[in-house]
Amino acid sequence: MTSLAVTAAAASAPARAAVAAAGSNADQRNFLLARVRDAMLGTGRLSHPIPPPQLRPALGAAVRAYDNCQYGRLADALPRLISSGHSAGETAIPVLAETYTLVTRIMIKLDDQLGWIAADRARTLAAASGRPLVAGEAARNLAVLARRAGWHTQATQIALDMAEDEMLRGPAPTLTAERGLLVMSAAYTAAHDGDRSGMRQLTEQAAATAAQLGSGVLLRDHGGGFGPTAVRLHRISAEYAAGDPAAAIAAARELTPRSLPTLERRARYFTDIARAYGMWGRRDQCLEALLHAERAAPQETHSRPAVRDLVTSLLVSGRTSPDLRGLAARCGVP
Template sequence: MTSEQQPTPGQRVERLRRAAGLSRERLAGLCGLSPTTVKFIENGRRSLTLRAAQQLAPHLGVRDLGDLFGPEVALSLDGRASHPAVNDVRRALTAWHITIDGEPESTDYLRGAVDSAWQTWHTSRHQRTAAGEILPGLLDATQRATRLHNGDDRRASLTLLAQAYHLAQAYLAWHGDREMVWLTVDRGMTAALDADDPLAIAQASWYAAHLLRAVGRGDEALDRLRQARGLIEPRVADGGTEWAEMLADLHLCAALTRARTGDQGAWSDWDAARTVVDRALPDGFVGLRTRVSRPLVDVYAVMCAVDLGDPDEAQRRAHALDPASIPSTERRGRHFVELARSADLEGAREATLHLLGRAEATSPETVRYSPVAQDMVTRLCREAPAAIRAEAVDLARRIGATDL
């Protein structure tokens, strides 16, 4: 067989899946992808990324990724863009303070610093660059505080340290350093447990669930979320808005986790989140760090519909949602990427390119570092009609797409 006759990576996935006696739905559930994603990989409408290949391989009996990509495909470990501040954040995460002295920052100061960092993340158009500048100092200050404070101040410092680790996880998630992401999850959970703060533990569980889902451990993610809801639900009726905010966020995370595995039960969790927001949070409420709000609930509805492979439902859900109402520049950029994914599902390349352009205009780094956005832009450069191909290539150059 000549190189021109070699099966595509998608065809290899399909052959191996059939040989293993797996349906698309079953394979998707095992590896943490949606059935639509598996379908589109097989029929060539979506590229087989290295990350997806790593998720699929164990369930297809593959030990050498060459069995999926073929002998003619070279895999580069440097193909995914990495932010220039990653090394500074890595050093801050692994700068163990063996000895420590001096006076710690006050918990009030640290709370303001953490809140300001999250506000910057949600309002900056270049949130990863801004976070990369903030994180090393924030991690150092909160780490020092937990060592130097005692009693209630130490517990408060541990809760704030957990939040600093969560921001580090958000920053690192798209930069290809999975070991560091696992470190932030573990450290964040440890700090929250040491603080013995139910809200902090639930928040750490939310972040852990996102990583577990991303590596194909969706069932574990849902279990962690159920446990976290058990901490929060009894306190919602008599607690402040932060308890209802956390409960809604846990339901939204569960909804997305189910949708990523093709489980229509996602809508039950999404509806539970909407009920909590409508009944327990005041009009106009926006969570400072989570951005939980009525518009965010609608954003998740679009995401769930896309992951469930239903572009018509995604467009219906998006129809009444004004992107300007989304209370986070980063989430607004990701919303445009989700709408682009919906258009991509339907093969509407002009609309896909238009929406990716809006995402880039809203939050350039969301497109530059998002694997799914990079994949769509790369495919548009190869497959788009000639009338828009030059525009696609120009967008690819602006966001640093390397796989051209």
């Protein structure tokens, strides 16, 4: 792990303080879910509505909070965006579609069924907005939900059909990048379906697309964006999902956390490494990667069901340590 995490050495004093103060972060997940649920169902009270001209800046702030794994801020920002967006009428449709896309992304991460409602609303609103990038992201998130439900054929069709849709045709780099994101989604579905060859073929297609666009990151607000670095990060999770943890760790060695565009992506990097090491049976390296993820993004790490499942497996599969027991307590794992 030393070579993998050279840029994420000992946490700074602020990071250590964040970890120490994060004991209630697991509760923040439930608070966030409750607030968003009430806003989506219209059962919550709207305080301080956002004026229509301020909806776009407010959404930008919410995306930055997501990128920085600040779930506490999202628990306030998302309900206000949902309620205010619905109240603002047709002019707010594009912002509302993007808001529901962001909500879907978070619900996927938190493994909550609200994601299905948010995804359906995002796709309907995206179609009404006529904006191709919004429609592409809505379809991509719906494909992720279908994959998680085990509907691999449908997930692949949703992603690849959208990648070939007329809305995303054209030479604009952002349209090409959105097509690349959709192809990567289909590749990850192939990995979960046990189709290692299909996964690698689609991943190479996405890599070729990224190479055409240069070394920068496009569509950064779309879950970390698209570019060569995004494809390399995708390879880690795709390889372990296809059952090859050694290939996942090899892919991880091609990246450094500092090269990733957002804090959320850096936390994803360490979590993916942990899952690969967990599959490989390398418990010490798995725990070390989880601790790096926690230092980078405590709220993200403590809130994700996937992380808590991994911590639970470490607790029951072998000896424990003070570091493991401490992490379990901070994640709310008994």
